[in-house]
Amino acid sequence: MIMRIWKHIRKYWFYIVCSLIFAALSVASQLYVPILTGNAIDHMIGVGKVDFAGVAAIVRVIVAATAVTAISQWIFGICNNKITYNVSRDLRNAAIAKIQRLPVSYLDAHPTGDLVSRVIADVEQFADGLLMGFTQFFTGVLTILGTLGFMLYVNVPITLVVVCVTPLSFIVAGFIAKKTYRNFHMQTEVRGEQTAFINEMIEGQKVVQAFCHEKENVDQFDEMNERLQKASLKAIFFSSITNPATRFVNNVVYAGVALVGALFAVSGGISVGQLSCFLSYANQYTKPFNEISGVVTELQNAMACASRIFELLDEEERTPDKADARVLTEEQVDGTVEISDVSFSYVPDRKLIEHFNLSVKPGERVAIVGPTGCGKTTMINLLMRFYDVDAGKICVSGTDIRDISRISLRRSYGMVLQDTWLKSGTIYENIAYGRPDATKEQVIEAAKAAHAHSFIKRLQDGYDTVISEDGGNISQGQKQLLCIARVMLCLPPMLILDEATSSIDTRTEIKIQQAFASMMKGRTSFIVAHRLSTIREADIILVMDSGKVIEQGTHEELLAEKGFYAKLYNSQYEL
Structure with missing residues (x-):
């Protein structure tokens, strides 16, 4: 899964390189500040021995380092946004292109709502996890490595105490991550099922009410909601205990550093400023573990969503x-x-x-x-x-x-089906759908042949009247007349009429049958x-x-x- 995600990310290598450079610059300048602070403290130890000139020089460097950190983080954020939302765009484009190439049998067998959930909700969740991963994971890892480097520079023995306790964080986070992924994957599946059910119920609300099936649908929705609640609760529970667990380990690290560092300071092994610097590094060293544990949780959710997206992309295409x-x-x-x-x-x-x-x-x-x-x-x-x-x-x-x-x-073939299909646009555009180069006069002639011209002229804007998707603001019979006009405009060599006049009144049907007879x-x-x-x-x-x-x-x-x-x-x- 990680390799597949990487294939989509690596095409934006320029932004990745920039992100890494500015993340490193941000972390380096940020970690340089504790050393400067420690040096400033050493310039102020002792009564009447404050080196104001030395402290002022250090403060100027601290301000410059802070400015570098801020600018680097700003550019770093821009690069991460570019990577994340470009990848999200590519996945959605790939998903839509895939749907166009899928066989009708797949679309017949899979609920529309589930496909919508994969293309919209799952990609959105994946983008959120990816953005957090780039924003916090990169800086977290670099902060850990950089902090270790600076601590080794200051004092090796105390650094070894930190390194020895560190694996506990990875063990705890790894155990929780496995539990989290399974529950997040179940959560995304149930959410897709629920989205499909809601989509079906909204589209078929008239049928539901006609058969007094409201209670059964509510019960079915409640059952799905309960499964989603259980899966979400488990996922959130395991993801929530990651941070406290790693914080506990981090506090142990901090306490160990404080104890050992104090003993070294008493024996004269390090200065007070260096101890202050070390405690600051110990705090900065443990902080990324908390962030990374949160990132791991989000990445588990992102991976679960990505798996559903890739399942769609891996489906067998039509021959x-x-x-x-x-x-x-x-x-x-x-x-x-x-x-x-x-x-x-x-x-x-x-x-x-x-x-x-x-x-x-x-x-x-x-x-x-x-x-x-x-x-x-x-x-x-x-x-x-x-x-x-x-x-x-x-x-x-x-x-x-x-x-x-x-x-x-x-x-x-020219097709007129019982189930009409119209797109959002003007009536003219819908009739000319199969022949975009048709003139207005040709469209009007086709509408007259289909006996649709009279009702179109009664509309406020005539042929420029905008109809909603699937023609929701005109009657079923009028929609069918527009579909008939569409075929009469194209006049292909062969015709398929599947209950083509099922929604039309008898009088109009007789006229249309005469037009069909001429067309056939x-x-x-x-x-x-x-x-x-x-x-x-x-x-x-x-x-x-x-x-x-x-x-x-x-x-x-x-x-x-x-x-x-x-x-x-x-x-x-x-x-």
């Missing part, structure tokens, strides 16, 4: 496009789709689509119907290559889609619909059940068979 992947142009897409012996399942031990075959000619309209969970939307996911097939192959214009670049494949002429189209009245004109109707095509034909042919489709169709008109 990349082949080096020689074919790039389809609009002219090359003739609309031929061949599905040959395709098998697929989201979970290996739960079969969904098995040995599926379909041949679609250019310009044909293929309707896919069946009960919920039969595999209709899964077929759309496979056609768009959001998921790769487990067996068999899907060919577009005679080429296996695994040999086609994803970008060109998806640009060949000469374009291969895949239509998923529960309202079977909307697919009567399809060239092929595939009736799916449990991932298999159980019936296939035109509307009239399937009704004449009086099979599953006929029952499904007639059930819509039964009381």
Whole structure:
């Protein structure tokens, strides 16, 4: 973990070098002051023997050393901030870039809130620990080494007393650090789980209230909160006892130095000023241990957060496009789709689509119907290559889609889904999303074709009206009309309509179906619909059940068979 963190830090070697230089300069000038103070004391011992000129000269040097310390610490802090927040930025950028490359299966299987927690909260906690590490750990280590050097310069025997007692601090801090890391790691995991739960509950609040599920959700949240409280309490407890434990050891060191130093002073081994200097060094020597123990605690939290970030960065990415992947142009897409012996399942031990075959000619309209969970939307996911097939192959214009670049494949389709997607921006920007170079007139024509123009003109700013993310300030039906207008503006060679008019009133739907009929002429189209009245004109109707095509034909042919489709169709008109 430390090596991985170092790989992200070492690119800022210039700031690291500057940080080390100014940290050393700060510590050196700071540690020089006790020697000066001791010398000043020696200039004042004895009645009437104060050397005012010598003391004044020493005071001037002390002021200069203090100024050097202050300036060095200021530059040192700037360098540390640069390192910390650049690394945080890099990790967040890497996490977002990683999410863009992850397969849809990963995003389907992991709660959004947990991903948000990793990218936002965990990186923030990591940055706090890293900043404290650079700020206090560097200076703490340098202070310890520098203090030992100065103490050895003043008196070797007393320094050996300090060195002999020092390992106790490391033993105590190391024991507590192991306990702390485990509890902080558990804390970050539960916090991510809780964030995911809160995100899900806020987004689905209407559903929660509709099913009167508030109490169960509160109970579930309380259970998570209790686990977070226990993990946090243990982590904070162990992290809190680090400082008192090391302080106890440090006081033992100070007492030992005072005792031995006093004996040396009485016997004439050192002067009073040197004893004062030594006691000051003993205090400065022990202080970094307290700081480092606090830093170790924060670093344990930072390491636990970093492990979750790196878990995300280590996830297996979607299969990349082949080096020689074919790039389809609009002219090359003739609309031929061949599905040959395709098998697929989201979970290996739960079969969904098995040995599926379909041949679609250019310009044909293929309707896919069946009960919920039969595999209709899964077929759309496979056609768009959001998921790769487990067996068999899907060919577009005679080429296996695994040999086609994803970008060109998806640009060949126009999609209108039941779940609408809009971005924060103007209505114009949302319609022109797939074709940014479109003129205002072309956008308006597409909106008119989708029967969205009339409601857009009624808005205060018309096409310049800003809608919130996911279109929260317009109705569901209006959002769907905008998505339809978006496809009508692009007019790609093939279309996928997955319950494209599910949120639109019947009168508008009839008009849009006419627009769709005009748009689908000469374009291969895949239509998923529960309202079977909307697919009567399809060239092929595939009736799916449990991932298999159980019936296939035109509307009239399937009704004449009086099979599953006929029952499904007639059930819509039964009381």
